Amino acid sequence: MNVQAKPPPLPAPHVVKGEAVFGVEADYGRFATPKLDLDAMVWPRNEPAPARDVPVAEIMDVLVAVGERLMSDPDGSLAEALERSVKTNPLPRDVLERSYADLGRIFNRRAMMFQIEQELGGADVIDGWREVATPSGRLARIRAFPTRLAHIIAGNAPGVAAQSIIRGALTKCVNLIKLPSNDLYSATAILRALAAVAPRHPVTRSFSAAYWRGGDASVEGRLFRPQFFDKIVAWGGESTIRGALKYVGPGFELVAFDPKTSISLIGREAFASDATLDDVTSRAALDATLMNQQACVSSRFQFVEGAGEDVDRYCAALQAKLGEERPTSSRTPIPLAGDIRDELDGLRAFEDEYRVFGGYDGRGLVVRSDAPVDFYPDNKIVNVVRVADLAEAVRHVSVATQTVGVFPARRRIELRDALCSAGAQRVAALGLAQPETGLPHDGFYPLHRFVRWVTDEGERD
Known part of the structure; x- marks a missing residue:
């Protein structure tokens, strides 16, 4: 041999x-x-x-x-x-x-x-x-x-x-x-x-x-x-x-x-038109996949304001874009860890509370829920949390929250003081999670x- x-x-x-x-x-x-x-x-x-x-x-x-x-x-x-x-x-x-x-x-x-x-x-x-x-x-x-x-x-x-x-x-x-x-x-x-x-x-x-x-x-x-x-x-x-x-x-x-975790807040304005939804999910996918989601600035939890059907449209559009090639992200599939797969299999059994968009091929997954999942989304996995109002997301922000990407701009201005009071260190327009030097870091x-x-x-x- x-x-x-x-x-x-x-x-x-x-x-x-x-x-x-x-x-x-x-x-x-x-x-x-x-x-x-x-x-x-x-x-x-x-x-x-x-x-x-x-x-x-x-x-x-x-x-x-x-x-x-x-x-x-x-x-x-x-x-x-x-x-x-x-x-x-x-x-x-x-x-x-x-x-x-x-x-x-x-x-x-x-x-x-x-x-x-x-x-x-x-x-x-x-x-x-x-x-x-x-x-x-x-x-x-x-x-x-x-x-x-x-x-x-x-x-x-x-x-x-x-x-x-x-x-x-x-x-x-x-x-x-x-x-x-x-x-x-x-x-x-x-x-x-x-x-x-x-x-x-x-x-x-x-x-x-x-x-x-x-x-x-x-x-x-x-x-x-x-x-x-x-x-x-x-x-x-x-x-x-x-x-x-x-x-x-x-x-x-x-x-x-x-160590930090970053999130996104998406207002119901994202559903104004198909073109707007396409633009917003492209920005959200960019923020989620920086360095294949290995960076602290990568969005892992996205709080989306809207009715159930609209939020599911958002999830489907986002999932389709997670596997795209970008300057800091690859289209190469990322193997799904066994423990994460077990978590997802468990969630699929509770369709009233959770919905999983995408397969186990390593090209990106979105989990829709009414509260943040217990596991840590990684390797192009995003947890979309449905909220009636973006202000509800503030209670999920802490000193461990680094970047909060927000759409649209008006809502960012409304929410930034509350987000920073809760512990967030950076508030940015959706799609601008990649930081630049000379500004505060952490x-x-x-x-x-x-x-x-x-x-x-x-x-x-």
Whole structure:
């Protein structure tokens, strides 16, 4: 009998202070990485952050050059990272291809300038000391000072790595990025591009990226200390956030992009005409399928105002569009998890209360109900909840609600204060769930949280 040989693990490089490190000493089965050198990955406290005195304008020049290199990929490094990601990332190839093709565009000067202006109030406060006078007449100077950041990034979208690098660079911080097992290659590919366009530049020397198993106390217990880092910037699920919280204490804080769920509110105006319903369900499907519904901004519960027959028309139209190909969504079927299939089989037995639109072929399902289902809709599954008035949906909003997409605009204006009072962090027009940088994310400005705000008070002489 022929036994198929086990394929060798895919090599996943590290980056240490701007230098790529290759090796396969640490074997994790599907992939292998270089041996961790914890001492090399930290920056001594008695040395200033390398980029502290580099003007933001120069940093933007470097980042724009990184974007240009990612777009041209002259040495094929990004293409290699893509091919390896296809083998280790759960997202389908076509979504990854489009995401990688778009990485360079994220390094956009106008977007970075907007971030600096919106989140810090201008480059002067990060490049130097902004002078103010207090109401008593005391002179003070304020600076957004670089800190030392340990990033635990999410792997559900390559853009997370790009945004983490841009934010860390614009704030002149030193940054250790823990690579996620489902996106081992995006951050290192970007950092290798950074090293190519600006070798040994202070910004380049401000970044390290490495993989270790999440929660490994032998690594995190040594790294996540205030003598090495000021803050953990953690993305991910509850276990990731709770794991990071273990290390929080005086002098060491958590900046959490914690797990969220997003929803949509659809007013009865959607049924004004067939054309309107078609437009609304197209927008709703777009919001529901961002990164194949793996993003926190992806709508999973949609509260629809209207009579039963109209809501069922909405469900049927929405289900037909969930499987369409979009920039961040694939038409490739997603296998239905066994436990979800069991849940759906159970719901089908209660046709008076629930109706399931679509089959088990992985091309999208809609469950219509009068109250939110108990399971977590995922992989292009949307729970449409029928309501008599959109205001009824507010009671289902909490601090775990990130984005609320609303149609039409007038209803958004009416509901936004109540939604935000209930805990929602973002209200947007239906179809605009994909966020843009420079606006608050999860209820705060990231750049503002990354830095340490310090003051120098008193006369100059």
